[in-house]
Amino acid sequence: MTASPRSEAARDLSREDLSPEDLSPEDIVRSRDRKRVHGARLAGRQWYLLWLIAGPGILTMLGENDGPSIVSYTTAGATYGLGFFLPFILVTFAMAVVCQEMCMRVGAVTHRGYGKLVLQRFGPGWGWFAAGDLLFTNLVTLIAEFVVIRIGLAYFGLGPGVAAALGIVLVVFTLGRGRYWRWERIALALAVFNGLFVVAAILVKPNWALVGQSMVTFSPFPHGSFNTLLLLVASTIGATVTPWMVFFQQSASADKGMTSLDLRHGRLDTIAGGGLAALFGCGAFIVGAALAAHGGSGIQGLAGAGFPGALAHASGNLVAGVFALGLIEAGALAILTISASTGYAAGECIGVTHSFNNSPRKARLFYGVSVAVALIAAGIVLIPGAPLLSIALNANVLATVLLPVTLVFLIMLASDRQLMGRWANRRWTNRVAIAIVAFVSVCGTAYGIDSFLQAIHII
Amino acid sequence: MRDATKRPAATPPPTPPKLATRHNGADLSSYLEPDQLVADTDRPVPRAQLTRRVSTALWILRIFTILVGAMVIYVFFSQLGS
Secondary structure, eight states, X not given: OXXXXXXXXXXXXXGGGOOGGGSOHHHHHHHHHHHHHHHHHHHTOHXXXXXXXXXXXXXXXXXXXXXXXXXHHHHHHHHHOSSTHHHHHHHHHHHHHHHHHHHHHHHHHHOOOXXXXXXXXXXXXXXXXXXXXXXXXXXHHHHHHHHHHHHHHHHTTOOHHHHHHHHHHHHHHHHGGGOHHHHXXXXXXXXXXXXXXXXXXXXTOOOHHHHHHHHHHOOSOOOSOHHHHHHHHHHXXXXXXXXXXXXXXXXXXXXXXXXXXXXXXXXXXXXXXHHHHHHHHHHHHHHHHHHHTTTTTTTTHHHHOXXXXXXXXXXXXXXXXXXXXXXXXXXXXXXXXXXXXXXXXXXXXXXXXXXXXXXXXXXXHHHHHHHHHHHHHHHHHTSTTOOHHHHHHHHHHHHHHHHHHHHHHHHHHHHOHHHHXXXXXXXXXXXXXXXXXHHHHHHHHHHHHHHHHHHTTOO | OOXXXXXXXXXXXXXXXXXXXXXXXXXXXXXXXXXXXXXXXXXXXXXXXXXXXXXXXXXXXXXXXHHHHHHHHHHHHHHHHO
């Protein structure tokens, strides 16, 4: 990767000699945001500082409470009812917080995105593999996001064309103006509506004593088809830790201009995001569990994912409407974050400008890729008769299967003392992170091999 | 292309007091850390020297995930067929 001539000139200047003219437009926009952070820190305004720094963590976590994830939680609830999967969602988000804290830390300390660092530190081969994995899983996941928006809109009588148009318009609308802060705040405003799943959960009037009992005892443990259980375990993991989250949070932390001084608030941002996402995910699960009492009936409507219709039948139109709106929000937010992560990865690996702090004219590839992947996914979802539920669940499983390689490189980067200095992983962090990789690998592999052997009629 | 090996590792960011004393004046660059400028992040970090054992382990993991991923994709399409 070669730096531009302008970069070569700027690099030779000492820090003290730098003037605003030597800064790129991206630097200037970022430094204005950092000026506010600096002022808040000097004034000791901790809550304002948290407001300024928060964003990448919450967006990543709530972005991952996306369409396929909500479908996974609701399917698990509708299939097994209250029990093991409810606390399991909390466990998977605890795993996600460990992984995402590393992303935030590496991004803030090195000021580089994941794709760029893997490519520079481990060579182009590994960098392109990582970007290839991401592009593939992102495309599949984006298709699933449009599918879920389609499901939500269908409840209100709107067709797939509206779903495709809504997603594309949203992506294009948020990308303009050349400022990361603006993009992040719009996405955060949208993310608030992820809370609709908790509203829906309250409206279905669950047995709260049973909810509490499930949380504490992890029981009753699911019975029935082993393969279905593995599918739902793998897709629940895939619903909380995925390759795009790693790319997105590290790149967004660097793009936002976070530094090692912001690590404490960055951790709070990540933990808050994980807590909120777990709460909202549990809400979706509880809504699904309301369907279990009706034998999970109706979820195979609308070519395989008729949750809102089934809820209307089981719990009333209000619950169904709130849930359908939640599905639309979940898909829409994820379209923003996943398309952004694809743009970051493409820009980082090709070595061109990749920042929301640049105008679309100056970062054509970054913005172009973000819109292009959304367009392709929207086009595919318009194909009539697509197996919606299967796409949504398998998108998460695929992400789970490809995740271990992404996490291994993340651990290597976060443990790298040459890069991270005193902010490198401590021994216990590495132990926990390696245990997570092992767990994710076993679950993804178990489902992959078991279902493959069934498909070829060996078992 | 610059020789990445001659480039030192990403330098640690400045300490808070140093940053605090430099925020006066119109120079926006003082709000960014020295290695945070686009010009600096464009510079590659040095390549990691992976041992043969680590490289082999990474390749095994890579091939393994591709195989399992292919199984998942096969199952997905076979379910479509049925």
